[in-house]
Amino acid sequence: xxxxxxxxxxxxxxxxxxxxxxxxxxxxxxxxxxxxxxxxxxxxxxxxxxxxxxxxxxxxxxxxxxxxxxxxxxxxxxxxxxxxxxxxxxxxxxxxxxxxxxxxxx
Numbered sequence: 001x002x003x004x005x006x007x008x009x010x011x012x013x014x015x016x017x018x019x020x021x022x023x024x025x026x027x028x029x030x031x032x033x034x035x036x037x038x039x040x041x042x043x044x045x046x047x048x049x050x051x052x053x054x055x056x057x058x059x060x061x062x063x064x065x066x067x068x069x070x071x072x073x074x075x076x077x078x079x080x081x082x083x084x085x086x087x088x089x090x091x092x093x094x095x096x097x098x099x100x101x102x103x104x105x106x
Contacts, residue, residue, distance in 0.1 A: 007044065007047075007050070007054050008051070008057055010040060011054060011057035011058055011060075011061050012057050014033065014036070014037055014040070014061055015057065015060050015061045017033055018030070018033055018037075018061070018064045018065060019064055021033060021068075022064070022067070022068045022071055025071075025075070027072070030068060030072065037061075
């Protein structure tokens with residue numbers, strides 16, 4: 001029977017994977033990792049005491065998670081700004097499309 005992965009290894013692995021996904025701006029991977037982290041944390045609730053190494057690894061994971069959340073928030077802000085600009089210019093695009101259609105008919 002394989003030995004279960006210890007908590008320290010899981011924390012370090014999650015930290016590395018969050019960092020890699022953030023660097024790549026892999027939003028789907030980050031979403032999956034966020035869910036995986038939530039499940040792990042629920043599973044660890046009420047478990048045995050954490051070692052100093054595990055607490056340090058959790059602190060690092062907490063930091064990369066916060067940094068990643070900031071990156072995602074910034075990206076969402078840029079997408080929202082782009083959508084706002086597209087919506088603001090919708091009338092111009094429609095007028096352009098209508099005029100192009102009118103020119104084709106003449």
